[in-house]
Amino acid sequence: MPPRKGRTALTRAELDSWRAFIETTEELRTAIEGRLQSDSGISAGDYRVLLELSEAPERRMRSSHLADAIGWERSRLSHHLGRMEKRGLIAREAAKGDNRGAEAVLTDEGRDALRRSSVPHFHAIRELFLDALTPEQLAAARDLAETLSGHLAGKRGATAP
Amino acid sequence: MPPRKGRTALTRAELDSWRAFIETTEELRTAIEGRLQSDSGISAGDYRVLLELSEAPERRMRSSHLADAIGWERSRLSHHLGRMEKRGLIAREAAKGDNRGAEAVLTDEGRDALRRSSVPHFHAIRELFLDALTPEQLAAARDLAETLSGHLAGKRGATAP
DNA sequence: CCAATGTGGTTGACATGTCAATTATAGGCG
DNA sequence: CGCCTATAATTGACATGTCAACCACATTGG
Numbered sequence: 485m486p487p488r489k490g491r492t493a494l495t496r497a498e499l500d501s502w503r504a505f506i507e508t509t510e511e512l513r514t515a516i517e518g519r520l521q522s523d524s525g526i527s528a529g530d531y532r533v534l535l536e537l538s539e540a541p542e543r544r545m546r547s548s549h550l551a552d553a554i555g556w557e558r559s560r561l562s563h564h565l566g567r568m569e570k571r572g573l574i575a576r577e578a579a580k581g582d583n584r585g586a587e588a589v590l591t592d593e594g595r596d597a598l599r600r601s602s603v604p605h606f607h608a609i610r611e612l613f614l615d616a617l618t619p620e621q622l623a624a625a626r627d628l629a630e631t632l633s634g635h636l637a638g639k640r641g642a643t644a645p
Numbered sequence: 646m647p648p649r650k651g652r653t654a655l656t657r658a659e660l661d662s663w664r665a666f667i668e669t670t671e672e673l674r675t676a677i678e679g680r681l682q683s684d685s686g687i688s689a690g691d692y693r694v695l696l697e698l699s700e701a702p703e704r705r706m707r708s709s710h711l712a713d714a715i716g717w718e719r720s721r722l723s724h725h726l727g728r729m730e731k732r733g734l735i736a737r738e739a740a741k742g743d744n745r746g747a748e749a750v751l752t753d754e755g756r757d758a759l760r761r762s763s764v765p766h767f768h769a770i771r772e773l774f775l776d777a778l779t780p781e782q783l784a785a786a787r788d789l790a791e792t793l794s795g796h797l798a799g800k801r802g803a804t805a806p
Numbered sequence: 807c808c809a810a811t812g813t814g815g816t817t818g819a820c821a822t823g824t825c826a827a828t829t830a831t832a833g834g835c836g
Numbered sequence: 837c838g839c840c841t842a843t844a845a846t847t848g849a850c851a852t853g854t855c856a857a858c859c860a861c862a863t864t865g866g
Contacts, residue, residue: 494767494775501783502770504790506677509670511716511797514823516667521824529852548814555672560853562816567851584814584861606655609663614655616796617789622662624785628778629665635777636672675853682854690822709844721823723846728821745831745844 512612519608524601529564530573531605534590534598537574543590546579550588573597673773680769685762690725691734692766695751695759698735704751707740711749734758 517528532554537543551561565588568574573594579585678689693715698704712722726749729735734755740746
């Protein structure tokens with residue numbers, strides 16, 4: 485029988501492809517995050533939280549629901565909400581049905597910060613990402629994302645159920 | 646004339662592709678870094694530094710050269726080398742020709758840590774990345790990396806020369 | 807009812823990253 | 837030589853991320 489996948493050492497081409505891919509996506513991420521920070525004074529984490537809250541009913545969400553929605557650990561979210569609260573971007577209130585719980589609420593200031601950031605952020609996405617790619621490449625990027633995302637989801641379920 | 650690139654708002658498909666791509670690559674990165682940390686007790690930053698030093702003549706490099714090679718700011722490297730030195734993975738020595746300079750040297754312990762980490766790390770790359778992709782998708786990933794990397798390099802030169 | 811266990815969330819300790827300021831030396835030039 | 841500017845690297849302050857420990861309330865079985 486042929487060797488199974490995952491059994492053989494990496495070829496030079498495989499290693500090169502991996503390094504190019506991971507280093508470039510990392511570079512892209514920091515470039516976009518840097519633009520967001522310098523254009524609008526908010527971090528990528530801030531943006532992610534603001535966006536999710538802005539789309540929630542009444543602009544509020546249970547902490548654990550928010551953490552699930554953006555794929556963060558609860559501890560990370562708790563620290564981040566603390567920092568955002570200190571800056572007035574969100575507020576924290578006790579949850580209605582469960583006295584253990586907390587809800588994060590988007591403040592007017594947070595909503596304004598999100599609005600102000602959107603146009604420059606979209607501009608950066610276009611300039612640094614979309615403008616670089618042909619339609620075929622963009623489709624390939626999406627295909628890659630969906631394939632890898634599905635693969636990772638399977639691994640997560642398989643190794644830590 | 647047709648509207649220039651970068652002038653129009655993002656379409657839904659463009660935004661969805663961007664989000665899928667950036668969030669998935671981020672997830673992949675943290676997954677691989679987590680494996681490296683739990684398998685071998687070293688961070689992605691440690692690995693990057695150890696690898697670069699291990700391939701340098703006499704396993705030593707000037708700080709600024711090392712920073713350029715791995716694309717880090719010197720301040721970041723200085724902090725990181727300080728932590729690695731404390732753990733015995735590298736040592737710092739004065740540069741020969743220039744009394745301002747510092748050289749980072751790979752210690753035996755650092756070399757051993759790199760060796761021990763390689764097999765599990767390659768295994769993780771295969772399992773979480775290569776195994777997910779068809780040969781065509783891997784080629785597409787490499788093509789995307791090269792296109793985006795070139796594009797970003799152009800932007801860097803254009804906006805901060 | 808109430809003790810054991812589970813769940814939601816916070817906290818503290820520490821690793822990592824960025825930015826601006828600082829220190830020390832090099833090199834050019836009057 | 838002695839000043840001026842540039843370069844190499846470090847430092848401090850602070851934002852962010854992870855992990856493990858913890859607190860408070862909820863739930864449930866006897």
